[in-house]
Amino acid sequence: MNLLGRWHPRFWRRELPTVPDRGTCFEAAQASGLNDLQTRLNRWSSLWTLENESATSTQAQQLVAERLAHCMESCFGQHLHSSLLGKGIQISLASSTPIFTAFLGRRATRELARRVLQDI
């Protein structure tokens, strides 16, 4: 745990380093790449709202959802989910993000979302 790491001088720079402009060139994306991107976006949106989760969810998605639920339970406790959403409703990124952001901060929520995105 490196909580003091964000005070490293490199974070103080207001402007991010940019890549020298070499002229923008667009290349035709390959069909397989687009399909992969579409699949990831679909997974992301299903994790966000948990729509049709029982019908189409893969094992990886379930694992991510479980991780999210475990993290929320560790941070806020076992009763919070039901008191916020009502019993029987599964946890989603959309439902968990506001309370994570309010109590843990935007940066910590971004870290969590990044971890979830890595896993799908």
Next chain:
Amino acid sequence: MSQLVRFIWTLLALHLALGIIAYAHFLVTGQYTVLGWYFETLGSLFFLVMTATECCLAIICRSWFDSDEPMRLAWGMIACAALARLSGVLLRAVSDGHLPWGYWHRISLPSGGLFESLSQLGMVVGGPLSMAFLAFGLGRVLGIQRKFRLLGALTRVDQALLFLVVAFSISQLAINLPLLGRHPSLGTMLLWLSDPLLSLLLIEAILVRRSVIRMGQGLVAKCWGMFVLAIVITSVGDAAIWASNHNLLSVSMTALSWYIWFIAAAAFTSAPAYQLAAISLTREGSMRLPAKR
């Protein structure tokens, strides 16, 4: 339990173990020598370590929120409250000449000032000022909890406790207000604010406790639960001082009541430690599932 919280409570346990030895010596011999040394040296050192740690942890917690997030101000106020407590401990130690590292030179304020002594200034900074910062910070937290509809309804026991606390504050003000005719110092008048501010903190603590019960036993819930515990213990300590001043406690019970403040200090320090544990849980490499998987 996070490692830091475990360390804080282990340190408290060790400190109290030494305190029990000093208390036993006092009970057997009836002399304050060892007990006095324990509170003046080890006690002051413990308060300094705890308040300094709390202040640092609260500042780190604050830094994890962006400037437009309401919790940044809440943690800023909590950090200010911890800093005020730390300053209060230092001012009183300097005034009494009882610094833990053996600096025995007494420093006093010039007479006729706003404060009667440096010790009184320390009591105001570590008391009402610190409480005002904490009350403001907890008020912000209650606002956020209300937004998420986490605030629960007060029970009859809560209402009875609130009635008692408010009645006690009003009675204390009724006793103090006639003394205004004697032209007390600013420090004395500011110290009168201690009871009303502690009542406000207790009301906030009860409301926070209601929402913590609704949350469960998570790290964030424990963080705010620790503030509630610290405020309740502070109220008990305050009640013990009042009872001692009115000769309602025996000498041995009065000496025993002094230990309450160490538990309150540990509870105050544990709160930001729990918040940091929750933040670290969301960071890379720490979001683990339970071992059964």
